[in-house]
Amino acid sequence: MAEVRLINVWKQFGDFTAVKNMNLHIKDGEFMILLGPSGCGKTTTLRMIAGLEEPTKGQIYIGDTLVADPEKGVFVPPKDRDIAMVFQSYALYPHMTVYDNIAFPLKLRKVPKDEIDRRVREVAEMLGLTELLNRKPRELSGGQRQRVALGRAIVRKPRVFLMDEPLSNLDAKLRVKMRAELKKLQRQLGVTTIYVTHDQVEAMTMGDRIAVINAGELQQVGTPEEVYDKPANTFVAGFIGSPPMNFMDATVTEDGFADFGEFRLKFLPDQFEVLEEKNYVGKDVIFGIRPEDIYDALFAQVKIPGENMARAMVDIIENLGGEKIVHLRVEDVTFVGKFPAESRVQEGQEVDVVFDMRKAHVFDKATGKAVF
Numbered sequence: 111m112a113e114v115r116l117i118n119v120w121k122q123f124g125d126f127t128a129v130k131n132m133n134l135h136i137k138d139g140e141f142m143i144l145l146g147p148s149g150c151g152k153t154t155t156l157r158m159i160a161g162l163e164e165p166t167k168g169q170i171y172i173g174d175t176l177v178a179d180p181e182k183g184v185f186v187p188p189k190d191r192d193i194a195m196v197f198q199s200y201a202l203y204p205h206m207t208v209y210d211n212i213a214f215p216l217k218l219r220k221v222p223k224d225e226i227d228r229r230v231r232e233v234a235e236m237l238g239l240t241e242l243l244n245r246k247p248r249e250l251s252g253g254q255r256q257r258v259a260l261g262r263a264i265v266r267k268p269r270v271f272l273m274d275e276p277l278s279n280l281d282a283k284l285r286v287k288m289r290a291e292l293k294k295l296q297r298q299l300g301v302t303t304i305y306v307t308h309d310q311v312e313a314m315t316m317g318d319r320i321a322v323i324n325a326g327e328l329q330q331v332g333t334p335e336e337v338y339d340k341p342a343n344t345f346v347a348g349f350i351g352s353p354p355m356n357f358m359d360a361t362v363t364e365d366g367f368a369d370f371g372e373f374r375l376k377f378l379p380d381q382f383e384v385l386e387e388k389n390y391v392g393k394d395v396i397f398g399i400r401p402e403d404i405y406d407a408l409f410a411q412v413k414i415p416g417e418n419m420a421r422a423m424v425d426i427i428e429n430l431g432g433e434k435i436v437h438l439r440v441e442d443v444t445f446v447g448k449f450p451a452e453s454r455v456q457e458g459q460e461v462d463v464v465f466d467m468r469k470a471h472v473f474d475k476a477t478g479k480a481v482f
């Protein structure tokens with residue numbers, strides 16, 4: 111068993127709290143992503159799991175072993191945690207061949223020579239490095255070097271992989287390729303993996319689950335679908351998805367509408383039921399809807415004038431080839447739509463837009479927490 115558990119973990123640097131009361135349970139064999147903006151505490155969290163940083167408070171378990179608990183004076187050093195780390199800057203030994211770089215952790219542990227040979231070749235085969243075993247790091251491309259670094263991490267068969275933005279030094283195309291390879295490799299090996307990134311696309315495509323962190327605090331843990339479809343608050347809703355979710359100030363009316371001042375959208379009956387139950391009728395809320403859920407009316411299937419449509423001014427169009435990002439405005443209410451390439455919208459002209467109310471979200475104005 112190699113689950114990883116963080117229980118009420120805190121990390122202070124002087125007066126500054128980098129990690130606040132983190133509770134996280136990473137299951138055996140799971141690919142868990144720690145996702146959040148720069149400085150949110152994801153690297154610090156990973157370093158505490160690795161044993162490169164001691165928590166100020168709380169407990170960390172790897173499998174059944176308590177590896178850190180300052181109150182009990184427990185601190186297991188990194189080398190005894192049976193983990194392997196891959197970082198953004200993967201330091202390979204420049205004077206060693208690929209073979210020796212991968213073999214190094216096994217040599218350190220005095221593994222017999224023939225077993226080293228067998229495992230290095232197995233890993234090289236898995237990573238497509240067999241032809242390159244005699245090369246030195248300077249004779250490799252960035253992607254190949256990154257694969258050697260991965261090879262060195264997996265050759266030991268650790269209980270847990272810890273990865274900190276391991277793909278961020280690669281160019282965009284290679285990153286996409288390595289993303290898929292790394293995911294496949296992790297599935298094959300079945301090793302619990304904790305992967306830090308600030309890239310939401312990486313998180314969505316690779317993670318079994320994503321832990322979204324902001325300002326040292328865990329915001330939500332869930333599958334990519336859960337954090338996308340049911341964000342727990344405005345932070346998660348705005349951080350995941352591109353372009354980000356539209357947030358619009360609205361008032362919930364007694365007859366079941368979101369009133370934006372210039373226009374209104376009717377909530378679905380079950381949505382309004384929740385709003386009534388939770389006492390939001392007559393109150394100001396934040397209405398959220400993703401750009402992909404606002405349609406050019408010409409391409410929308412269900413159009414209900416006065417209930418899910420508005421006539422909007424097109425301010426700016428960003429043409430991405432496959433689709434158009436359209437900046438829209440009804441008087442001073444602004445929002446962004448993602449329209450198909452075939453849409454004939456023109457800057458400076460009006461267009462009828464349809465809001466897919468099934469995809470609407472409502473957040474509490476004071477706390478930012480999701481109502482639905």
Ligand code: ATP
Nearest residue numbers: 123126128146147148149150151152153154155308
């Ligand atoms: P990035 O994506 O930029 O690496 P991150 O989410 O990984 O960000 P951390 O490296 O965990 O962020 O840092 C969290 C906060 O803790 C930051 O504000 C950082 O400045 C602070 N911090 C990290 N290490 C130390 C330290 N040794 N001493 C003081 N402050 C630190």
